[in-house]
Amino acid sequence: MALIVQKYGGTSVGSVERILNVARRVGAMVDAGHSMAIVVSAMGHTTDELVSLAQAVTERPPDREMALLLSTGEQVSGALLAMALVGLGYKAVSFTGPQAGVLTDGVALGGRIVDFKATRVQQSLAEGKVAVVAGFQGRDYDGEINTLGRGGSDTTAVALAAALGADVCEIYTDVDGVFTIDPRLVGEARKLDEITYDEMLELASLGAKVLHPRAVECGREHGVVIHVRSSFHYSPGTLVKEVADMEVGTVVRGIACDTDQAKIALLGVPDRPGVAARIFLAIAGAGVSVDLIVQSIRRNGENDILFTVAGEDLSKTLAVLEPVAREIGARDVFHQCGVAKVSIVGAGMAHHTGVAAAMFEALAAEGINIEIISTSEIRISCLIAADRVEEAALAIHNRFNMGAADRKIATGTSL
Amino acid sequence: MALIVQKYGGTSVGSVERILNVARRVGAMVDAGHSMAIVVSAMGHTTDELVSLAQAVTERPPDREMALLLSTGEQVSGALLAMALVGLGYKAVSFTGPQAGVLTDGVALGGRIVDFKATRVQQSLAEGKVAVVAGFQGRDYDGEINTLGRGGSDTTAVALAAALGADVCEIYTDVDGVFTIDPRLVGEARKLDEITYDEMLELASLGAKVLHPRAVECGREHGVVIHVRSSFHYSPGTLVKEVADMEVGTVVRGIACDTDQAKIALLGVPDRPGVAARIFLAIAGAGVSVDLIVQSIRRNGENDILFTVAGEDLSKTLAVLEPVAREIGARDVFHQCGVAKVSIVGAGMAHHTGVAAAMFEALAAEGINIEIISTSEIRISCLIAADRVEEAALAIHNRFNMGAADRKIATGTSL
Numbered sequence: 127m128a129l130i131v132q133k134y135g136g137t138s139v140g141s142v143e144r145i146l147n148v149a150r151r152v153g154a155m156v157d158a159g160h161s162m163a164i165v166v167s168a169m170g171h172t173t174d175e176l177v178s179l180a181q182a183v184t185e186r187p188p189d190r191e192m193a194l195l196l197s198t199g200e201q202v203s204g205a206l207l208a209m210a211l212v213g214l215g216y217k218a219v220s221f222t223g224p225q226a227g228v229l230t231d232g233v234a235l236g237g238r239i240v241d242f243k244a245t246r247v248q249q250s251l252a253e254g255k256v257a258v259v260a261g262f263q264g265r266d267y268d269g270e271i272n273t274l275g276r277g278g279s280d281t282t283a284v285a286l287a288a289a290l291g292a293d294v295c296e297i298y299t300d301v302d303g304v305f306t307i308d309p310r311l312v313g314e315a316r317k318l319d320e321i322t323y324d325e326m327l328e329l330a331s332l333g334a335k336v337l338h339p340r341a342v343e344c345g346r347e348h349g350v351v352i353h354v355r356s357s358f359h360y361s362p363g364t365l366v367k368e369v370a371d372m373e374v375g376t377v378v379r380g381i382a383c384d385t386d387q388a389k390i391a392l393l394g395v396p397d398r399p400g401v402a403a404r405i406f407l408a409i410a411g412a413g414v415s416v417d418l419i420v421q422s423i424r425r426n427g428e429n430d431i432l433f434t435v436a437g438e439d440l441s442k443t444l445a446v447l448e449p450v451a452r453e454i455g456a457r458d459v460f461h462q463c464g465v466a467k468v469s470i471v472g473a474g475m476a477h478h479t480g481v482a483a484a485m486f487e488a489l490a491a492e493g494i495n496i497e498i499i500s501t502s503e504i505r506i507s508c509l510i511a512a513d514r515v516e517e518a519a520l521a522i523h524n525r526f527n528m529g530a531a532d533r534k535i536a537t538g539t540s541l
Numbered sequence: 542m543a544l545i546v547q548k549y550g551g552t553s554v555g556s557v558e559r560i561l562n563v564a565r566r567v568g569a570m571v572d573a574g575h576s577m578a579i580v581v582s583a584m585g586h587t588t589d590e591l592v593s594l595a596q597a598v599t600e601r602p603p604d605r606e607m608a609l610l611l612s613t614g615e616q617v618s619g620a621l622l623a624m625a626l627v628g629l630g631y632k633a634v635s636f637t638g639p640q641a642g643v644l645t646d647g648v649a650l651g652g653r654i655v656d657f658k659a660t661r662v663q664q665s666l667a668e669g670k671v672a673v674v675a676g677f678q679g680r681d682y683d684g685e686i687n688t689l690g691r692g693g694s695d696t697t698a699v700a701l702a703a704a705l706g707a708d709v710c711e712i713y714t715d716v717d718g719v720f721t722i723d724p725r726l727v728g729e730a731r732k733l734d735e736i737t738y739d740e741m742l743e744l745a746s747l748g749a750k751v752l753h754p755r756a757v758e759c760g761r762e763h764g765v766v767i768h769v770r771s772s773f774h775y776s777p778g779t780l781v782k783e784v785a786d787m788e789v790g791t792v793v794r795g796i797a798c799d800t801d802q803a804k805i806a807l808l809g810v811p812d813r814p815g816v817a818a819r820i821f822l823a824i825a826g827a828g829v830s831v832d833l834i835v836q837s838i839r840r841n842g843e844n845d846i847l848f849t850v851a852g853e854d855l856s857k858t859l860a861v862l863e864p865v866a867r868e869i870g871a872r873d874v875f876h877q878c879g880v881a882k883v884s885i886v887g888a889g890m891a892h893h894t895g896v897a898a899a900m901f902e903a904l905a906a907e908g909i910n911i912e913i914i915s916t917s918e919i920r921i922s923c924l925i926a927a928d929r930v931e932e933a934a935l936a937i938h939n940r941f942n943m944g945a946a947d948r949k950i951a952t953g954t955s956l
Contacts, residue, residue, distance in 0.1 A: 183560060202591070
């Protein structure tokens with residue numbers, strides 16, 4: 127008998143039939159004696175439809191009204207799921223985010239959860255009811271409705287699990303779990319049984335869209351075990367937790383690829399203190415996130431500074447960068463589109479030598495040129511040509527024996 | 542410069558284009574220097590669609606969840622209207638019913654407003670903003686969302702006007718105002734410039750669907766002048782107020798027809814105290830509203846009791862009535878479908894003689910038989926055959942010179 131929080135995404139509650147499926151799935155857990163709290167996203171494309179409505183009304187809808195508008199999506203799916211449960215003979219109530227006690231920071235769109243006062247949810251669970259909570263939303267101290275931004279329902283679920291002290295937070299999705307690499311990119315991708323919060327954060331930030339980074343951060347902060355799994359079958363997915371078993375034969379947990387990158391190079395930057403700060407403050411001021419940064423030192427008192435931004439931010443970045451470059455006396459600004467970042471992630475990396483070398487070797491064997499290298503304790507990223515990403519990913523995946531088929535050989539041959 | 546509450550129904554906000562129309566209309570009032578608070582219904586068929594969704598999930602959705610579900614409809618249209626206003630350059634904010642301070646009695650569906658703490662609305666108005674309030678909903682003392690039942694948005698608007706001390710509450714609808722009779726029934730129907738609360742209540746209860754009785758009651762209680770008008774043009778509609786001008790040549794304000802009636806007769810009921818109570822308590826217990834009741838006294842210690850119910854309630858009524866009839870020793874129970882109630886309403890009636898006689902005369906001249914007559918201070922109702930309703934209505938309308946064309950003649954000939 128456990129206390130379980132489950133989160134179902136938009137696809138899982140995308141139709142009346144699917145909502146009934148979810149209700150049956152939840153009901154089976156109640157029958158097995160578990161206490162169940164459920165977080166739901168809006169049905170299927172509801173959020174997109176509401177956004178379209180708003181944009182048809184005005185080009186720039188105010189954030190506050192947008193939050194009020196969008197929050198209805200989860201309220202609808204929550205009420206419907208509670209109805210479905212009652213229809214199947216279970217006791218259930220649904221709550222809006224504000225009713226459930228989700229307190230947010232007052233940012234209308236993309237707000238953050240500052241507290242979760244789950245008293246009403248706890249009371250419902252104590253009364254033997256399934257508590258259904260609308261994800262993605264909360265209220266601030268003024269009673270204003272805030273939405274949590276992309277991936278917000280994941281965060282609601284993990285925060286609720288933390289507030290309730292739940293045994294596990296299950297995130298249901300349309301994939302089987304977290305994979306060694308995007309299976310659409312490399313067919314031999316293998317589902318991971320376990321992954322650490324830190325690895326998941328590196329993978330999530332790098333583009334593996336299964337679990338939002340904020341939800342992982344929240345899980346790490348409160349020690350909530352997160353189970354990412356499919357809503358289409360009952361096989362276990364991937365457990366995200368503090369310490370994950372490192373399987374035999376590999377120190378690399380996963381590979382992330384980000385193909386929408388642009389590289390910018392400032393050449394001949396005078397080597398004075400404060401110059402880098404000047405450049406990156408200007409870029410941050412334009413709301414652009416900079417990814418990899420490499421500074422190479424020259425002998426004549428000049429540096430070259432290379433960095434990457436998301437492809438869609440390129441023109442915005444150049445616009446703020448060019449006056450700054452002139453001001454600081456940089457010799458030239460170059461940019462290049464069509465570059466991609468391939469990263470390997472693994473908590474065991476810090477304790478293993480030769481991992482970076484093996485990665486570079488795998489790329490070299492395919493004749494793939496590395497433009498920038500960047501590392502953290504548990505990650506190594508290489509910037510390469512975007513049109514070589516699939517080859518690169520496959521080569522690395524094979525090199526570290528990450529695929530299911532390879533692994534059998536790997537353990538068999540005591541690599 | 543006035544403080545004006547406007548309410549727009551589902552048709553008026555039924556599409557993005559119509560919402561923009563409403564926004565322009567409201568904006569013009571702001572430009573003219575008025576303070577504007579707006580109450581909206583859900584867009585077009587939204588409520589029906591949400592009900593269908595719920596019914597697809599389970600046959601008997603719990604009321605509490607249904608209220609949560611339905612309340613999203615007005616939240617959406619409110620947010621969109623506020624966005625449209627902001628898009629047009631006005632300052633505007635929208636509020637859910639709970640945010641606006643609508644306190645309800647805890648009945649999930651069909652709740653009543655017990656208080657309207659309009660602090661946030663007042664504050665917005667003081668800041669020069671248009672305040673948009675989602676109609677049809679409120680919250681009870683436990684924070685539960687309640688919907689107000691049919692016509693609830695009208696009531697929200699009138700209650701808000703009362704809370705704000707507004708100069709007028711304008712109810713926008715798809716008709717031009719309140720008519721002497723349903724224009725679909727009698728072509729000569731004339732729009733009324735003014736009508737009293739009491740008359741409006743009699744007309745509303747009798748089937749004139751332009752304004753919900755609860756809203757009229759609320760207006761009467763707080764002395765709110767209600768202006769029922771069309772959202773399709775700018776001509777004035779009908780003012781509902783305490784004292785209304787009685788126009789020349791007529792004491793009858795309007796005619797209401799209810800064609801879906803069933804007549805039930807208990808014959809030979811022993812004339813003992815408590816018998817009538819027995820009968821009507823049983824019917825009330827089945828949730829059926831009884832309309833006209835007539836008791837005729839016979840000489841042999843027996844009475845006949847006649848009454849009418851809505852056609853759809855007939856079988857339910859007979860089911861509870863038959864055992865009671867046997868128990869009290871009534872000789873027989875008859876019922877008859879296909880009867881209609883025609884009523885004339887006018888606050889001036891009490892001070893004029895011969896009004897009833899004129900009505901009966903008009904019906905007699907057409908050869909229409911009157912089965913039951915019932916009167917109040919300001920209303921006379923006759924039960925007649927349903928297939929004679931149009932003739933009856935036209936005859937009465939002409940007899941009292943209620944039509945536009947007739948009135949010219951009437952005043953010209955100093956009737």
